[in-house]
Amino acid sequence: MDALILTPLQHIPLIRQGSNLADIVVGALQENKIGLQNNDILVFAQKIISKAEGRAVDLTAVTPSQKAIELAKQTEKDARVVELILQESNEVLRTRPGTIIVEHKLGFVCANAGIDHSNVDSPLTPGEGQGVRGAGDSIEEWVLLLPTEPDRSAEKLRNEIESKTGRRIGILIIDSHGRAWRNGTVGTAIGISGLPGLEDLRGKRDLFGYTLRITQVGVADELGAAASLVMGQAAEGTPVVHVRGFPYQLREGSLRELIRPREQDLFR
Helix, strand or coil: CCCCEEEECCCCCCCCCCCCHHHHHHHHHHHCCCCCCCCCEEEEEHHHHHHHCCCEEEHHHCCCCHHHHHHHHHHCCCHHHHHHHHHCEEEEEEEECCEEEEEECCCCEEEHHHCECCCCCCCCCCCCCCCCCCCCCCHHHEEECCCCCHHHHHHHHHHHHHHHHCCCCEEEEEEEECCCCCCCCEEEEEEEECCCCCEECCCCECCCCCECCCCEECHHHHHHHHHHHHHCCCCCCCCEEEEECCCCCCCCCCHHHHCCCHHHCCCC
16 A cells, blocks of 8 residues: 545535435545546545535424333433434433433444534525525534435435446445444445455464454455544535545445344444
8 A cells, every 4th residue: 555545525515305415525626636547436424425415404393202202201301302303313222311222123233323402403404495594493403414325325325426427436325433442433434435444454464474354354444534533524625635645445334234233342
């Protein structure tokens, strides 16, 4: 590997439902004077995918079930948010005040089903042609769900951008997740198209000739963590990162590669 270069794209506008992300990103690449090359990768923050796909939910329209109300009391959370967490999950695994750990419908384990308040504005912002926010409306009443099928979202973006540019690329969608062994969140892959999720090094030899027997590298997660560093987590406004020099061969990949089977999950 010569160098791995990650460049956050400037001039990405606020994304609304129906925004054409492919057009926006191709335009941003031109503004940033980046000529897309074969084997480049574009990393997208989950939030802009969810916003473009209309995954913002108005909490005033959510009616919590009795199960959600009871779980909300135990966890000291908004019962409407808990209702959405239950709807987005296969199973509740752990709870404590402020946090509900679930197996998401997508198969991975995460906190609060990935539902987020931060950097979520009402889609009824004036000037967007979707209505006008009233005096009583609050940004705090809106939350954002994860994309329904992030692998498919990544594939759609990849096909559109490749069609517009004539380049073969990879697309990665990331979110911030906690980890069982560590404090703090890191960028984690939730949608993959055109690059490996997992790289199997078993059978290869190390510097001293030892044959690797168990080493598998979560390369999509490693790249997601690196991209998250340059994206930022607050008001940076750079939700897309251009990557050049990824040290593994591009191929078809999917989120499923990274999800540990239940029978091998020692934390359940």
